Every structure is written in structure tokens, then in C-alpha cells.
Amino acid sequence: MTSFLRSDRSQAVAIWLLVVAAFVLAMIVVGGATRLTDSGLSITEWRPVTGAIPPLSDADWAREFAEYRQIPQYQQVNQGMSLAAFKTIYWWEWSHRLLGRVVGLVFFIPFVVFAIRRQIPSRLYVRLGVIFLLGGLQGAIGWWMVASGLSERVSVAPERLMVHLGLAFALLGALVWTALDAWAGWARQTLPSPWGRGALLLTGLIFVQILLGALVAGNDAGLVYNDFPLFAGRLWPDDYLGAGLWGTLAHSQGAVQAHHRIFAYVLTVVAVVMGWRAWRSSYLAPDSRLLAAGVAAAVVLQALLGVATLMARVPISLGIAHQLLAALTLGLSVAFAWRVRRI
Structure with a gap:
């Protein structure tokens, strides 16, 4: 009976998933602030790895600002924006993207540890795999959304924003449900x-x-x-x-x-x-x-x-x-x- 219970539930796994859900919630909030401050188009490239490093010199900032000045949002809405104002919206978008990377690490690293220690209930592996894949897809969808505002629009396409936000909320719900399953065990x-x-x-x-x-x-x-x-x-x-x-x-x-x-x-x-x-x-x-x-x-x-x-x-x-x-x-x-x- 003891071995069955160990494979059936894990409060440690449940707490981990709730922590991941809290990070997703934080990302939803930061994403909302990014949208409300019109900051989402301030970074015009998608660099999944090197993008984690922000501009570190005046030359780096000048290059980022020059790229932003090429898109319609600057030319039609923010013409004449100062570098200081650009840095404000840049930091919102950079923070949102960095938090997305952190969410991935907060999910993946403990997952590997729990898997090695065989603490994850076997019935949850497929579900956790789907959540991980959807989380990775969220990054690509985020760039797909941003790309819609870089050439002809001054903001992102509403339907792409809907997909991006909808997937974030779906991940939040899936994490909460799975955490409850891990805590309580098989019904x-x-x-x-x-x-x-x-x-x-x-x-x-x-x-x-x-x-x-x-x-x-x-x-x-x-x-x-x-x-x-x-x-x-x-x-x-x-x-x-x-x-x-x-x-x-x-x-x-x-x-x-x-x-x-x-x-x-x-x-x-x-x-x-x-x-x-x-x-x-x-x-x-x-x-x-x-x-x-x-x-x-x-x-x-x-x-x-x-x-x-x-x-x-x-x-x-x-x-x-x-x-x-x-x-x-x-x-x-x-x-x-x-x-x-x-x-």
C-alpha cells in the first residue's frame, strides 16, 4: 500500500506546480502591464537565448532604439520619442520575456529532479509533458503576436493577442488542476x-x-x-x-x-x-x-x-x-x- 500511495500522489510535486502557476500568474500581470503601456513592440527581434541579456552599453541602446524607429508604431504614434522614454517601454517588454524564460526553468529543472527521484505520479507524466510543450509554444506564439505589429500595424493583431493570452490562462488552469491531482491522488x-x-x-x-x-x-x-x-x-x-x-x-x-x-x-x-x-x-x-x-x-x-x-x-x-x-x-x-x- 505504501508504494502505491507514493506513486499515486506527491505533495512536493503539487507545491511545485502551484509555484509554477504563481509564476504564470505573474507573467499574465506583467504581460497586461506591457500591453497597457504600449511596450510590446519595443523589442523587434526574437532571440530566445541571447535576448535574455539586455543592452549593456550606449551603443547597444542606440542599436535597439534605431531598430524600433523603423517600425510603424514609432513612425505613426511615437515620433520624436526620447531614448529615456524608449528605455521605459523596453524594460517592460524585456521583463515580460525574461519572466517567460524563468517560468520555463522553474518548470523544467524541478521536473527533471522529481523525475530522477521518481516522485512524480506516473499518471501525470503525459499531462506534464503537454504542459511543457504548450509552455514552449507560448514563446513562439508571443513572437507571432509581436511580429504582426512590426510591418503594417501600430499594434499587435487582436486575434493573435487573444491566442497568446488564452494559452496563458489555459496553462494556468491546467497547472492548478494538475497540482490538485498531485496533492490528492487518483480519484x-x-x-x-x-x-x-x-x-x-x-x-x-x-x-x-x-x-x-x-x-x-x-x-x-x-x-x-x-x-x-x-x-x-x-x-x-x-x-x-x-x-x-x-x-x-x-x-x-x-x-x-x-x-x-x-x-x-x-x-x-x-x-x-x-x-x-x-x-x-x-x-x-x-x-x-x-x-x-x-x-x-x-x-x-x-x-x-x-x-x-x-x-x-x-x-x-x-x-x-x-x-x-x-x-x-x-x-x-x-x-x-x-x-x-x-x-
Whole structure:
């Protein structure tokens, strides 16, 4: 029995995965600050290894600044920017990329150590391998996103930002779920109830809302229609339609903000109803009821914070707080979905 338990669970592995999740959360926050300060295009090359070393001399800074002055963002938006101002946005983007490298090391090095010591539950190897591959892919997707703003645009393509941010949140959710599995061990019995499906549905809705929020961010749509609940005094944005279906869904400021708002109403109702039903349920364990109530409260708070952020025209502090709370809400929802599926 002892050898079975050793191969079935590992609290050390669980703590390691939660630490990695915390680093991913930090990267989401720094990435949000990088976007809000318009810093994401300040580094115009992708150097996975040598890029970890920042400019160390005046000549290095002059070269980096010269490369930035060749792209449309400088020529059309930041014409005349000083070197000191460039260094500010450069450090944001460099810090974001460096943190991505650190996340990779924080995952890979302990993974090798735990694997050598045979502390990783065997059933988690495939899942951890997928997480590692997706983490590596995230770096390539980040450059794919940045590349979209280096030739014809003054910012990155909104749909590429959505993919980049969506993968970060997916990795965060996968790490939390896997950490809980490593801590608790294999589920000897799974609850055959609609709560498991409902909790997964709620988590999926939260994730979709995050993707819609990424489109809002990518289109700077928080800078328009800053009244609430109307759109410049109207029930619907005047500029809703874009150039075709994709232009409307992904590139119309009015459309992406309207979709984010409407989905927020739906998500809030679903979360509150599910939280209320779970709280009153005698079928669920007390910790499951607490998690459901926590998710409902987080969704309501996030909706209120979203309104405040919109009406304040997205100051950096509120924008970062909104993204941070989105990550915490998703983490709570993943924990709820994991818990209600187990006895």
C-alpha cells in the first residue's frame, strides 16, 4: 500500500506546480502591464537565448532604439520619442520575456529532479509533458503576436493577442488542476452528478469571457463607449459592424466591447445561480459549496471592476487589477470543477 500511495500522489510535486502557476500568474500581470503601456513592440527581434541579456552599453541602446524607429508604431504614434522614454517601454517588454524564460526553468529543472527521484505520479507524466510543450509554444506564439505589429500595424493583431493570452490562462488552469491531482491522488470515485458538467461549463464560460476581453484589449475598445450601461447614450454601438463577419467579430471596437458586455451579463447570472444552488445543496461537500460561492463572488466583483475600468478609460492600475482578478476567478472555477467531480 505504501508504494502505491507514493506513486499515486506527491505533495512536493503539487507545491511545485502551484509555484509554477504563481509564476504564470505573474507573467499574465506583467504581460497586461506591457500591453497597457504600449511596450510590446519595443523589442523587434526574437532571440530566445541571447535576448535574455539586455543592452549593456550606449551603443547597444542606440542599436535597439534605431531598430524600433523603423517600425510603424514609432513612425505613426511615437515620433520624436526620447531614448529615456524608449528605455521605459523596453524594460517592460524585456521583463515580460525574461519572466517567460524563468517560468520555463522553474518548470523544467524541478521536473527533471522529481523525475530522477521518481516522485512524480506516473499518471501525470503525459499531462506534464503537454504542459511543457504548450509552455514552449507560448514563446513562439508571443513572437507571432509581436511580429504582426512590426510591418503594417501600430499594434499587435487582436486575434493573435487573444491566442497568446488564452494559452496563458489555459496553462494556468491546467497547472492548478494538475497540482490538485498531485496533492490528492487518483480519484477513487467520481461523482455521477450534473455538478461536474455544470462546473466545467461555468469554467468554459469564464474562459470564453477572458478571450472576449483579450479582443477588447487588442482593439483598445475600452477607450470608446465609456458610459454604462448604454453605448454613448444608445442601446447599441453605432459602429458595431466591421468589414465583414471577421472584421466585426475581431476588429470592430463597438462589436468587441458589446460582446464582452453581453457575455458578462450571461456569465454573472450563471455564476450567481450556480453559486446559490451549490450553497443550498446538501449533496455537495462544504468545501465545494464554499468554492462555488467564491466563484460567484469573484465573477460579480470582476463585473463591477470591469465597469469601473471602462468608465475610468482603462487606467493602468485598474486594467492590471481586472486581468489579475480574471486569472484568480478562473483558478477558483478550476478548483471548483475539480472538487465536485470527486468524493
